[in-house]
Amino acid sequence: MAQMYYDNDADLNMLKGKKIAVMGYGSQGHAQAQNLHDSGLDVTVGLREGSRRWKQAEEDGLKVMTVAEAAKMADVVQILLPDEVQSQVYYSEIEPGLEAGNAIVFSHGFNIHYNQIIPQKDIDVYMVAPKSPGHLVRRTYVDGAGVPGLVAVYQDATGKAMEMALAHAKGVGCTRAGVYKTSFREETETDLFGEQVDLCGGVASLIKTSFEVLVEAGYQPEMAYFETCHELKLIVDLIHEGGLDKMWYSVSNTAEYGGMTVGPKVINELSREAMYEALDRIQNGEFAREFVLEGKANRPVLTAMERQDREHPLEVIGKEIRSKMPWLNSELNEK
Ligand code: NDP
Ligand code: MG
Ligand code: MG
Numbered sequence: 654m655a656q657m658y659y660d661n662d663a664d665l666n667m668l669k670g671k672k673i674a675v676m677g678y679g680s681q682g683h684a685q686a687q688n689l690h691d692s693g694l695d696v697t698v699g700l701r702e703g704s705r706r707w708k709q710a711e712e713d714g715l716k717v718m719t720v721a722e723a724a725k726m727a728d729v730v731q732i733l734l735p736d737e738v739q740s741q742v743y744y745s746e747i748e749p750g751l752e753a754g755n756a757i758v759f760s761h762g763f764n765i766h767y768n769q770i771i772p773q774k775d776i777d778v779y780m781v782a783p784k785s786p787g788h789l790v791r792r793t794y795v796d797g798a799g800v801p802g803l804v805a806v807y808q809d810a811t812g813k814a815m816e817m818a819l820a821h822a823k824g825v826g827c828t829r830a831g832v833y834k835t836s837f838r839e840e841t842e843t844d845l846f847g848e849q850v851d852l853c854g855g856v857a858s859l860i861k862t863s864f865e866v867l868v869e870a871g872y873q874p875e876m877a878y879f880e881t882c883h884e885l886k887l888i889v890d891l892i893h894e895g896g897l898d899k900m901w902y903s904v905s906n907t908a909e910y911g912g913m914t915v916g917p918k919v920i921n922e923l924s925r926e927a928m929y930e931a932l933d934r935i936q937n938g939e940f941a942r943e944f945v946l947e948g949k950a951n952r953p954v955l956t957a958m959e960r961q962d963r964e965h966p967l968e969v970i971g972k973e974i975r976s977k978m979p980w981l982n983s984e985l986n987e988k
Pocket of ligand 2: 843845848
């Protein structure tokens with residue numbers, strides 16, 4: 654069983670009197686910075702000059718400085734910038750401000766695990782990774798609860814890195830729900846695998862391919878959209894609440910029998926091989942190299958694929974159907 658920690662295992666005093674800089678005020682940055690601040694800690698947000706989030710962070714009651722100024726001032730530097738810019742910002746603006754005994758903190762291990770940031774030996778390097786999108790990290794904290802998280806130590810220069818990580822997780826609210834101990838390697842590789850194979854990549858391809866099959870077979874795209882995409886949320890909600898068991902219990906006997914017997918034929922041995930191949934490319938660094946080079950080349954593949962996706966018949970019909978369901982109220986529908 655994975656080792657878990659709760660509020661009682663963590664001591665916020667480890668961070669009292671320390672200056673924390675949270676770099677970035679996006680999805681995770683705005684949530685974790687405000688939670689740490691509301692937990693009574695000394696938080697400054699680091700942003701680039703001219704950031705539209707500068708004013709927002711100040712209105713939220715936080716001090717704001719440039720990334721370089723905040724890094725120089727701080728004892729604990731939490732890097733909540735997009736993964737693909739972290740290395741460049743680290744070497745140009747953060748590293749010059751670090752001193753022996755400081756700590757750098759991540760919410761995802763990519764840059765450390767794949768050598769994009771090689772930290773000096775005299776600082777602590779740890780991870781506090783909420784297992785949730787940022788807006789929920791903030792909302793559940795305000796409601797008095799928290800989201801589960803992961804903690805890991807990569808480098809323990811002070812001998813106190815794990816206690817610091819737990820205190821940090823407490824400040825963010827994660828120890829309210831429980832944090833699991835992991836390593837930078839395990840977090841990075843499982844996170845990439847999940848998002849590629851299952852959560853983002855696998856689900857998107859399942860939706861698109863099953864939609865295409867129905868439309869190619871002559872069914873109306875509206876029907877195809879409802880069956881392959883719209884209803885997915887209802888099913889996932891059941892799984893989220895009570896596992897596959899609750900989902901099978903809740904659907905009709907017809908859906909249960911058909912789903913149990915046909916599902917393994919669709920996600921089959923070939924799919925399993927493809928999953929192992931994806932995992933191999935994560936473990937041997939090939940995916941990381943590809944993604945880093947994609948970033949350095951100004952995202953040519955992402956730009957093209959995003960455009961192709963927007964033009965896909967699923968997205969075209971989906972946009973129209975969702976516009977007739979105003980209660981969905983998705984900002985993305987307006988774009
Ligand atoms: P976002 O894309 O939401 O962060 C954007 C922030 O970074 C903005 O404040 C932006 O500033 C700033 N920024 C971008 N480029 C630069 C730059 N060159 N110099 C200075 N500031 C810059 O990131 P996320 O919150 O999604 O991700 C942060 C980390 O958290 C990543 O490591 C990610 O893997 C991890 N994570 C994210 C999760 C999520 O739910 N999104 C979940 C768990 C972990 P500006 O206002 O100027 O644009
Ligand atoms: Mg991820
Ligand atoms: Mg049905």
